[in-house]
Amino acid sequence: MSASSVPEDTRAAALQAWLAQRPGCFEGLQLLRADASFRRYFRARRDGEPVVIMDAPPEREPVAPFLRIARLLEALGQRPPRIHDEDPDAGFLVLEDLGDRTFTRALAEGEDEKALYQRAIDRLADLHRAWPQRPAEATPALPAYDTPRLLDEARLFIDWYVPEQQGHPPTEAARGAWEAAWTQTLDALPRLEPTLVLRDFHVDNLMIPPEGAGCALLDFQDAVLGSPAYDVVSLLEDARRDVSPAVAREALARYLQATGWPDEAFRVHYRVLGVQRAIKVLGIFTRLHRRDGKPDYRRHEPRLQTLVRRGLAHPDLAPVADWFRHHMPEDPAAPGDVGDEGA
Incomplete structure (x- = not known):
């Protein structure tokens, strides 16, 4: 930095x-x-x-x-x-001052990707194992990361990205169908016990601390109480860099083994929240460009579009995939023939 x-x-x-x-x-x-x-x-x-x-x-x-x-x-x-x-x-x-060695910089300097992602996923597993034993006196009231809040974030896509791609605001019918598709998808998520969600858990916000071992955390002030899958998918389906599919698969398996979450229920959360996060970030990056004069973030759009397109291949996201087919069939994020490299 x-x-x-x-x-x-x-x-x-x-x-x-x-x-x-x-x-x-x-x-x-x-x-x-x-x-x-x-x-x-x-x-x-x-x-x-x-x-x-x-x-x-x-x-x-x-x-x-x-x-x-x-x-x-x-x-x-x-x-x-x-x-x-x-x-x-x-x-x-x-x-x-934690220094300059973010995981992003360490990766650019040639540090082993697998080892760094294992270090990161171990930190997240430690956090989620510790959460049930958290000291009550040190625990602030946290907002719930529930369907209304996730749906509100999904609106960033239709408020900013859709008008940018189509050249005009979405119709009321398209907006209503978008809300219905996401409400149906989020309400269908299987029950998992909520945990602390940092919301920006990725290599830009992870530091190799001065003591060398483990990893230090940055940018956590927006933490909420929600699905344990959110920070995992934030790390492994990064908006800013391509994570090796093999590294992502191994890190996910390592996390599940360490925490003991029900495998299939967790993977449903992982798939759905991965797409929700990607479409949210597409909206945020478009807003940063149009409202705030920060166009550089839009260079990540192709990666995010690929993540959305790949995620929409899963039946868990069928209502959202149907929305794209009806309202944005030509968009790069619309469902297509992308192989499943995720969960």
Whole structure:
């Protein structure tokens, strides 16, 4: 992750004034990166030690959820960045600097894909095994990742991606059929005990920590309570990189063996939520392009379209596949002759 000079804006000025009032001497402040939200990250040294500073405008990205989930993850034996200082009202946090070795970077540097994905899936299995024994005093109330919330996310596709592809908004009939197809599909999911869902569990948000072993977690502030399959499919059907089918199959089998979820019920969740996530992300990336002027995310569209097309081959997703045949038969994401490489 590359750093750049400090931008000249009101938030950066407020951050510098805030740091001047905090314990320790902060030096070398540099913009590290901004993400797809309104958050930004800076790198600095406090009394000579490296730290990362989160800048999250309170009216846009409150930091309280990050703090709650970070503490919950620590209580569950996980490895979020340690929190050195916090000011939720101002929207600033001083965090442990975990370095630069995301799993994405490690893969680009030639680290073994299978070994890294096993490390990641083991972290997720550890988290899900620990969840039933979670300490009540450390567990915040979490939103349910249920049919209404998943359906709301699926609307991103029809609100943003469909108009972009078709050149006009969907008809009311198409919109109503979309909602009905997803409601039918999600309501038919077999029962699995809900667990902590981090929602962005993929190699961009996993770090090789300074101690070397295991993996550290980033970007978990939107955690919810839902299907254990969601984070697994987020990792193994990545929106941003192609995961080797053999690596994905082995990692999924390893996770199931470690956690003991009912195999077929879990795989139904995996297939359905894999498509739900892919169509949601297609909507988000289109919105980032059209509303926020960030077109680079759209380079991932072909991969996401392939994931959707492949997922729609499963009978579990028949209502959604029928919607595509009736309303978007020519779209690259519509059902086609893609071999099943997934669950």
